[in-house]
Amino acid sequence: xxxxxxxxxxxxxxxxxxxxxxxxxxxxxxxxxxxxxxxxxxxxxxxxxxxxxxxxxxxxxxxxxxxxxxxxxxxxxxxxxxxxxxxxxxxxxxxxxxxxxxxxxxxxxxxxxxxxxxxxxxxxxxxxxxxxxxxxxxxxxxxxxxxxxxxxxxxxxxxxxxxxxxxxxxxxxxxxxxxxxxxxxxxxxxxxxxxxxxxxxxxxxxxxxxxxxxxxxxxxxxxxxxxxxxxxxxxxxxxxxxxxxxxxxxxxxxxxxxxxxxxxxxxxxxxxxxxxxxxxxxxxxxxxxxxxxxxxxxxxxxxxxxxxxxxxxxxxxxxxxxxxxxxxxxxxxxxxxxxxxxxxxxxxxxxxxxxxxxxxxxxxxxxxxxxxxxxxxxxxxxxxxxxxxxxxxxxxxxxxxxxxxxxxxxxxxxxxxxxxxxxxxxxxxxxxxxxxxxxxxxxxxxxxxxxxxxxxxxxxxxxxxxxxxxxxxxxxxxxxx
Amino acid sequence: xxxxxxxxxxxxxxxxxxxxxxxxxxxxxxxxxxxxxxxxxxxxxxxxxxxxxxxxxxxxxxxxxxxxxxxxxxxxxxxxxxxxxxxxxxxxxxxxxxxxxxxxxxxxxxxxxxxxxxxxxxxxxxxxxxxxxxxxxxxxxxxxxxxxxxxxxxxxxxxxxxxxxxxxxxxxxxxxxxxxxxxxxxxxxxxxxxxxxxxxxxxxxxxxxxxxxxxxxxxxxxxxxxxxxxxxxxxxxxxxxxxxxxxxxxxxxxxxxxxxxxxxxxxxxxxxxxxxxxxxxxxxxxxxxxxxxxxxxxxxxxxxxxxxxxxxxxxxxxxxxxxxxxxxxxxxxxxxxxxxxxxxxxxxxxxxxxxxxxxxxxxxxxxxxxxxxxxxxxxxxxxxxxxxxxxxxxxxxxxxxxxxxxxxxxxxxxxxxxxxxxxxxxxxxxxxxxxxxxxxxxxxxxxxxxxxxxxxxxxxxxxxxxxxxxxxxxxxxxxxx
Numbered sequence: 016x017x018x019x020x021x022x023x024x025x026x027x028x029x030x031x032x033x034x035x036x037x038x039x040x041x042x043x044x045x046x047x048x049x050x051x052x053x054x055x056x057x058x059x060x061x062x063x064x065x066x067x068x069x070x071x072x073x074x075x076x077x078x079x080x081x082x083x084x085x086x087x088x089x090x091x092x093x094x095x096x097x098x099x100x101x102x103x104x105x106x107x108x109x110x111x112x113x114x115x116x117x118x119x120x121x122x123x124x125x126x127x128x129x130x131x132x133x134x135x136x137x138x139x140x141x142x143x144x145x146x147x148x149x150x151x152x153x154x155x156x157x158x159x160x161x162x163x164x165x166x167x168x169x170x171x172x173x174x175x176x177x178x179x180x181x182x183x184x185x186x187x188x189x190x191x192x193x194x195x196x197x198x199x200x201x202x203x204x205x206x207x208x209x210x211x212x213x214x215x216x217x218x219x220x221x222x223x224x225x226x227x228x229x230x231x232x233x234x235x236x237x238x239x240x241x242x243x244x245x246x247x248x249x250x251x252x253x254x255x256x257x258x259x260x261x262x263x264x265x266x267x268x269x270x271x272x273x274x275x276x277x278x279x280x281x282x283x284x285x286x287x288x289x290x291x292x293x294x295x296x297x298x299x300x301x302x303x304x305x306x307x308x309x310x311x312x313x314x315x316x317x318x319x320x321x322x323x324x325x326x327x328x329x330x331x332x333x334x335x336x337x338x339x340x341x342x343x344x345x346x347x348x349x350x351x352x353x354x355x356x357x358x359x360x361x362x363x364x365x366x367x368x369x370x371x372x373x374x375x376x377x378x379x380x381x382x383x384x385x386x387x388x389x390x391x392x393x394x395x396x397x398x399x400x401x402x403x404x405x406x407x408x409x410x411x412x413x414x415x416x417x418x419x420x421x422x423x424x425x426x427x428x429x430x431x432x433x434x435x436x437x438x439x440x441x442x443x444x445x446x447x448x449x450x451x452x453x454x455x456x457x458x459x460x461x462x463x464x465x466x467x468x469x470x471x472x473x474x475x476x477x478x479x480x481x482x483x484x485x486x487x488x489x490x491x492x493x494x495x496x
Numbered sequence: 497x498x499x500x501x502x503x504x505x506x507x508x509x510x511x512x513x514x515x516x517x518x519x520x521x522x523x524x525x526x527x528x529x530x531x532x533x534x535x536x537x538x539x540x541x542x543x544x545x546x547x548x549x550x551x552x553x554x555x556x557x558x559x560x561x562x563x564x565x566x567x568x569x570x571x572x573x574x575x576x577x578x579x580x581x582x583x584x585x586x587x588x589x590x591x592x593x594x595x596x597x598x599x600x601x602x603x604x605x606x607x608x609x610x611x612x613x614x615x616x617x618x619x620x621x622x623x624x625x626x627x628x629x630x631x632x633x634x635x636x637x638x639x640x641x642x643x644x645x646x647x648x649x650x651x652x653x654x655x656x657x658x659x660x661x662x663x664x665x666x667x668x669x670x671x672x673x674x675x676x677x678x679x680x681x682x683x684x685x686x687x688x689x690x691x692x693x694x695x696x697x698x699x700x701x702x703x704x705x706x707x708x709x710x711x712x713x714x715x716x717x718x719x720x721x722x723x724x725x726x727x728x729x730x731x732x733x734x735x736x737x738x739x740x741x742x743x744x745x746x747x748x749x750x751x752x753x754x755x756x757x758x759x760x761x762x763x764x765x766x767x768x769x770x771x772x773x774x775x776x777x778x779x780x781x782x783x784x785x786x787x788x789x790x791x792x793x794x795x796x797x798x799x800x801x802x803x804x805x806x807x808x809x810x811x812x813x814x815x816x817x818x819x820x821x822x823x824x825x826x827x828x829x830x831x832x833x834x835x836x837x838x839x840x841x842x843x844x845x846x847x848x849x850x851x852x853x854x855x856x857x858x859x860x861x862x863x864x865x866x867x868x869x870x871x872x873x874x875x876x877x878x879x880x881x882x883x884x885x886x887x888x889x890x891x892x893x894x895x896x897x898x899x900x901x902x903x904x905x906x907x908x909x910x911x912x913x914x915x916x917x918x919x920x921x922x923x924x925x926x927x928x929x930x931x932x933x934x935x936x937x938x939x940x941x942x943x944x945x946x947x948x949x950x951x952x953x954x955x956x957x958x959x960x961x962x963x964x965x966x967x968x969x970x971x972x973x974x975x976x977x
Contacts, residue, residue, distance in 0.1 A: 024592055025591055025859065025860050030533070031530050034533075065615045075862075082593070082858045089616050092615060093614065096604075096613075111518070117598045118595065122529055123577075135573035142552070163843060163846070166838075166844035178693075187700075188696040189670070189676060191669075209844070212659075325845055361651075362644060366806045366847075376552055376553065378557050380556045382501040386499050387502055
């Protein structure tokens with residue numbers, strides 16, 4: 016059987032002889048990327064249109080030029096989150112070293128399932144995550160695994176907490192009789208409901224705890240909810256605090272929540288997917304006080320560390336628990352003293368997300384990350400000042416990180432028209448301007464949300480955003496007469 | 497707050513002005529890759545040593561040259577799975593288009609969580625997976641989502657099956673009373689035990705069904721196990737058939753198993769993570785007959801389609817069930833008619849694994865993939881002939897795909913020394929030769945396992961592998977005297 020219809024360049028030659036042709040291909044791709052980037056820079060971060068059909072199975076393969084022409088179409092139709100006006104989600108411009116890291120990771124194609132399939136990279140992951148554990152104050156026996164996104168990190172933390180509390184790893188929950196429940200702020204991320212659903216607890220096992228005016232969990236309500244659950248015969252096993260809520264970026268009072276978790280014998284998980292980035296700032300780190308008490312922590316370098324997606328981790332104070340209460344062995348791997356990471360992770364085969372993280376840390380350093388975090392606080396302060404200077408805009412609360420949630424409440428409109436007005440404003444900014452804000456549902460209404468991550472989002476860019484908002488406001492007021 | 501300590505090239509400039517410096521960086525990386533590739537080509541696919549410590553937090557960032565020097569060390573210490581002698585696992589050389597695809601995906605950094613964060617790529621994923629569903633014969637309403645590895649694909653399929661069977665999405669399993677169980681071959685992949693553990697069923701909820709001499713599930717034993725479980729008051733809800741077992745690459749009798757699943761009202765899942773690649777071969781596709789009856793299918797293009805890791809999918813015959821029995825909504829996203837893929841996936845934030853798959857299909861085409869699959873059958877036939885020609889080697893069974901499981905049973909050694917002899921042979925080939933075979937535990941002993949994926953693994957390479965084995969055998973016999 017021949018390979019006559021497989022393009023000669025379907026693979027790089029593993030003897031390295033095809034290096035020049037690989038360079039040509041990469042050059043062509045870079046060219047396409049840059050053409051699109053230059054075009055998109057002066058436009059909206061959103062694409063104008065999206066191709067309606069992507070053919071999966073052409074009979075014969077297409078040549079490079081044809082493939083790259085199709086790829087250019089995909090680039091045109093994609094979001095451009097590196098755009099300085101894209102400030103709507105916890106996505107930002109990726110570090111250059113993450114782009115390089117993912118390129119190398121794909122070329123190497125090592126599998127982080129086992130040490131024998133990724134000798135250096137498995138070691139790197141274990142090593143680097145041990146250092147992250149210590150950075151969060153979790154102590155000498157801490158460490159963890161990378162997960163493909165924070166949802167899986169929360170899932171793994173809660174799986175281990177559940178297994179510990181009820182010894183159900185082998186026998187399951189079905190004959191438990193009492194219902195396990197956990198507690199999280201009413202504004203915590205929905206990945207907790209998803210985790211509870213997957214774990215067989217049911218999505219309603221996440222008991223919502225009331226948040227204060229700044230979206231921070233109220234410890235008094237937490238204690239009441241724990242007592243109520245016990246009184247109803249339910250089986251509380253975990254509390255999840257959030258450091259960096261999805262919509263407003265606020266941080267739950269970690270110390271008080273940790274103390275209550277300890278008092279009631281509950282697993283203490285901190286979802287610091289977003290706010291974990293504060294460990295890099297000596298001036299802002301105090302906001303995470305109490306995280307060192309956590310049994311487990313979720314942290315996503317794919318957010319405030321600017322690593323390309325996906326890049327997330329789950330850390331445990333006591334990594335021995337991964338062996339005693341979580342591990343599922345893969346007997347087709349060689350024996351080794353080193354624990355295969357795929358055996359202590361919710362995933363099996365795993366991508367080398369650690370490489371881009373390590374390379375970015377090597378390149379930017381602690382001081383560089385400190386400046387990136389602190390600079391985005393300065394940008395947020397400037398953004399907030401602009402809101403406060405306008406009578407038609409109101410803040411949802413006091414920003415604690417670099418998220419800013421606000422909305423227009425134009426006095427010339429009745430209150431029940433405000434939601435629609437904000438949705439229209441958001442759409443106007445995306446389609447006519449060069450700004451993308453998100454438009455989340457929050458407290459029963461629609462809000463505008465800025466996530467001020469991108470270091471290219473200068474004060475000039477922000478001035479432009481507010482000028483566009485003012486124009487929309489004035490035009491809308493004028494139309495109203 | 498300034499950014500003076502953030503390297504000027506920490507990010508590419510989103511206006512495209514830094515294109516030249518980006519090209520320089522990529523050129524340097526390519527150069528490092530090629531230096532290593534050329535060195536490694538004549539050596540073992542395994543590295544000689546592994547660096548013992550990776551520093552995560554340098555105070556100041558390092559310049560490019562320093563970072564790339566460190567990266568070269570990582571490359572030296574990594575596995576080199578593109579090596580024609582690396583035939584030990586279901587990992588192979590990645591397509592060139594997957595390397596390009598992951599480079600572009602990192603640069604674009606779109607989030608496959610929602611359509612607003614990845615307009616083209618979300619559409620591409622939905623579109624391409626619908627076509628895969630039809631290719632597997634699952635019908636007009638089929639489709640699915642990409643998952644980061646097959647373990648998550650199996651997890652999602654079984655989560656949906658469980659939710660359907662017991663209506664436990666919201667309320668959980670704890671008060672169910674009866675224990676849900678599922679059935680899979682005794683040689684099925686351990687990701688099923690992991691899924692059962694995570695889902696709150698307990699890892700022992702996977703009832704092992706006996707396999708025949710060729711590692712294929714025995715339908716008679718399946719029926720007996722289903723009846724026994726019912727008689728014991730357990731609650732059977734799913735059957736998992738494997739198309740391409742981990743150790744020997746065999747395929748369960750899908751039609752018979754599907755018929756039994758239907759007869760007993762059980763969800764029928766096919767784990768075709770490996771064997772799904774057979775859809776590309778008109779001459780081998782018959783081995784998958786019955787897969788079209790499946791309620792869900794796992795398929796990993798990261799294996800036989802040569803896509804860089806991770807690249808896996810879970811397909812459902814009826815995608816409406818993802819909405820009715822699985823979805824957890826993300827209310828911070830814009831309203832849209834398009835279903836956000838992160839809401840119907842076990843993950844939330846997701847990488848654009850679809851891009852490298854689509855680009856590779858565009859480049860290689862159906863006929864190219866057909867030839868790759870058929871060619872690896874021819875390579876396997878050659879490999880099997882070499883085994884049969886040697887009296888000291890025995891096959892574990894009849895290969896059905898491109899896996900070959902065998903071992904040495906040297907007559908000059910007592911039977912209880914064979915395991916150790918095979919472990920030594922494997923180590924010898926890895927360390928002294930240029931061959932990596934894996935050495936799985938199977939049927940209570942240690943075996944050698946070849947996965948003949950790599951198109952660069954020519955008959956000459958295989959001749960060399962067997963020459964090295966013969967030498968080891970002869971030396972070992974001589975030492976024995």
